[in-house]
Amino acid sequence: MRRLILDGPGAVHWEGCDEPTAGPGQAMVRPLAVATCDLDVAVLHGVYPLTGPYPFGHEAVAEVTAIGDGVTTVTVGDRVIVPFQISCGACDPCRRGRTGNCDRHPPLSTYGLGPMGGLSWGGLLTDLALVPHADAMLVPLPDGLDPVVVASASDNIADAYRTVGPQLAAEPGAEVLVVAGEGGPASIGLYAAGLAVALGSSRVVYVDDAPERQAIASSLGAEVQDDPTRRKAGAFPITVNAGGDEAHLRCALNSTAFDGTCTSVAVFLADPALPMFQMYSRCCTLHTGRAHVRPHIPTVLDLVATGRFDPSVVTSDVVDWEDAVDALRSPPMKLVVRR
Ligand SMILES: [Zn+2]
Ligand SMILES: [Zn+2]
DSSP states (O other): OEEEEEEETTEEEEEEOOOOOOOTTOEEEEEEEEEOOHHHHHHHTTOSOOOSOEEBOOEEEEEEEEEOTTOOSOOTTOEEEEOSBOOOSSSHHHHTTOGGGOTTSOTTOBSSBHHHHOGGGOOSSBSOEEETTHHHHOEEOOTTOOTTTTGGGGTHHHHHHHHHHHHHHHSTTOOEEEEEOTTSOHHHHHHHHHHHHHTTOSOEEEEOSOHHHHHHHHHTTOEEESOTTSSOOOOEEEEEEEOSSHHHHHHHHHTEEEEEEEEEOOOOSSOOOOOHHHHHHHTOEEEESOOOOGGGHHHHHHHHHTTSOOGGGGOOEEEEGGGHHHHHHSOOSSEEEEO
């Protein structure tokens, strides 16, 4: 079998490796469609410091090829979403829905994120991957859904959902602001805007300077504005920062209404200056951190399967499996590799 290795920015190659075998509670899967995560794109462009070589890819729809003893929820031939985070489903954090902090494994255990996620899980741009807690982790793909369309449900779509889904459930119809811009997790910001529309927000404003992303946000039903580094874009009960500059985060925070919540999905390597006095005065909650994706995946699949949300408009390019190396040298915002 082969797997794809990331050597460094813009450099990947296929290598031969041994086939794993599925032990008790485990499943073997064959990835069918693998998407780049926003973090993968930053690593490939050399702007996020994850050091290679490591097995690459962590957003996938796959087919189950073998199951170990005791697996009951999936069987051979099933198509499944493979969450990027390794979670047991049974420990205290997992039972509370905090599946990104499963305490049965070392912190941050994931597929395809090199030394950050633990090298033992491999990547998902591979012929075969092992899923350690198959019943807890794998989510069946709804009938009729194209694996290419929901390849990012493993991570980025679910990450976007957590920024607006629970908030809109608590405050139906509330207005949503998404601030996006250079250096940020671009697809997550767009998915968040589209999901907010799908979930019934009465007004979704997407602020970004990039015309290509503005066009996608508009097609998802958001109202588009320029200038994500301005001080303030209004007053919204739900705000999302998907920009990589601290001015983007400050714009989102300054635009968070009294008692509102801002979720920042960007990874800041340096500490940004925050408008703490304004946040204090308005009782503003800032939430940041890795998403706990597994509990949100069935919800986002249902939104897609029922036609309320179309993530395919965010996808920049779809290439065949054999063309992955060429396509990853200089990847677009959201690449999907399929076979
Ligand atoms: Zn990711
Ligand atoms: Zn766990």
